Amino acid sequence: MYRSASGEGSARLMRLGFLVSHRGSNFEAIFQACVAGEIAAEPVVLLSNNAQSQALEKAARAGLHAVHLSRKELANPQEYDAAMCSVLQEQEVDLVVLAGFMQKIGPQVLRAFRHRIVNIHPSLLPKYGGQGMYGMRVHQAVLDAGDTKSGATIHLIDEEYDSGPILAQKEVLVEEGETAESLATKVLAVEHQLYVDVLKRICDGSLPLESFSSA
Numbered sequence: 011m012y013r014s015a016s017g018e019g020s021a022r023l024m025r026l027g028f029l030v031s032h033r034g035s036n037f038e039a040i041f042q043a044c045v046a047g048e049i050a051a052e053p054v055v056l057l058s059n060n061a062q063s064q065a066l067e068k069a070a071r072a073g074l075h076a077v078h079l080s081r082k083e084l085a086n087p088q089e090y091d092a093a094m095c096s097v098l099q100e101q102e103v104d105l106v107v108l109a110g111f112m113q114k115i116g117p118q119v120l121r122a123f124r125h126r127i128v129n130i131h132p133s134l135l136p137k138y139g140g141q142g143m144y145g146m147r148v149h150q151a152v153l154d155a156g157d158t159k160s161g162a163t164i165h166l167i168d169e170e171y172d173s174g175p176i177l178a179q180k181e182v183l184v185e186e187g188e189t190a191e192s193l194a195t196k197v198l199a200v201e202h203q204l205y206v207d208v209l210k211r212i213c214d215g216s217l218p219l220e221s222f223s224s225a
């Protein structure tokens with residue numbers, strides 16, 4: 011169980027803030043694991059850059075604070091970064107969980123949540139990461155390269171896309187006749203398990219994020 015930095019004796023659950031752009035199946039898997047007590051954490055807010063995101067609806071239905079931060083209304087990147095930081099800080103978020111968030115995280119949020127922002131990527135990083143590598147493009151690149159395995163990676167976030175220290179990976183086999191769609195389905199199932207497992211370990215203190223250098 012997480013203890014607040016203030017060192018006050020009583021332990022409290024780690025507060026999770028989610029950043030999601032579209033579907034939100036990883037968010038759902040994590041949320042359910044929190045409700046089931048498998049992850050000792052309390053989801054408190056979900057933030058999206060996309061008003062149509064299914065994840066916003068799912069979060070609102072689950073009783074979470076669900077916030078759309080519009081790129082149109084906050085056109086200046088610094089303003090956007092500051093608004094995101096305010097929402098996360100107002101909700102007293104301890105750990106920021108990116109689950110399909112299609113935007114770079116700004117410097118203010120990076121500074122305020124150093125070592126406290128995690129992301130999932132649907133490949134075995136450092137392979138098939140970086141700008142423009144998302145969704146089916148990743149799985150098609152794996153097939154085009156003739157790789158015999160792929161998988162999912164959980165890593166800390168830094169200034170670049172998909173390049174922070176790796177926390178955990180889980181592999182899947184690329185089988186005969188595999189398509190980008192079938193590979194995506196297999197990798198997504200593994201993502202849900204891996205994300206729950208890693209968050210469980212972060213929140214019970216057995217995977218301390220401070221020990222990972224982002225130098």
Ligand code: GRF
Pocket residue numbers: 030032033034035036037109110111130131132145198201
């Ligand atoms: C996942 O494949 C994740 O690895 C990537 O975006 C996708 C999000 O899927 N970063 P979902 O919204 O959690 O269903």
